[in-house]
Amino acid sequence: MDVGRGAGAVLRRWYVFLPLVILTVMAALRVEEGVRPQYETSATAILVPGDPPTDRPYGSIEDTTQALSIVLANGRSRAAIARLGLNPDYLIEARDNSDLLNVAVVDDSRERSVATGEAVLAMARQELAQRQAAAGVSPRARTVMQILQTPSDWDVVEGARRNAVMVGAIGVALSLLLTVLVDDLVAWLRRRGPDRRALEHDQSDDPGGAGAP
Known part of the structure; x- marks a missing residue:
């Protein structure tokens, strides 16, 4: 994954990335507390x-x-x-x-x-x-x-701390991946919107229309 692309996605979709990171931190803390020394x-x-x-x-x-x-x-x-x-x-x-x-x-x-x-x-x-x-x-x-x-x-x-770090690293990576996917999906929907409106406009201007015999 391109670093610039990932950073841009995080800046644009911070409302997706931030909650996921918070959940990751909570999961890592739970793992650290749950593993006995x-x-x-x-x-x-x-x-x-x-x-x-x-x-x-x-x-x-x-x-x-x-x-x-x-x-x-x-x-x-x-x-x-x-x-x-x-x-x-x-x-x-x-x-x-x-x-x-x-x-x-x-x-x-x-x-x-x-x-x-x-x-x-x-x-x-x-x-x-x-x-x-x-x-x-x-x-x-x-x-x-x-x-x-x-x-x-x-x-x-220090098994508990090591496990917590692993959970945190994996969680942040997945959060970044999901944020990039959401950013790509939003961009695709925005590009598709004007194309669809243009197609509908062309069909309305066509006197034959799609349903003409």
């Missing part, structure tokens, strides 16, 4: 080898980190978290060739997001201890998990 909790843990180094059920520290992330992401672990009344849609990330394990949770409740992160870390610690105990690794030689960033750290995800 979400809270993102993140936590980071590091795996520390025991002393002295010994055979580990999962292999190296890096392999252990990857294995833990797979175990925590499977359906059984998520079902266990859900039975606690927590959010099973958490995210587990183990970086390649790293001993760091990241947990992220996004939830409508800040308390539930924090509790979910804590429960996932507790499950990881329990899984690590049980596997090493079953393999006969002495407590001193076992790999342990230390928390670098607790799940108590959280941020608000």
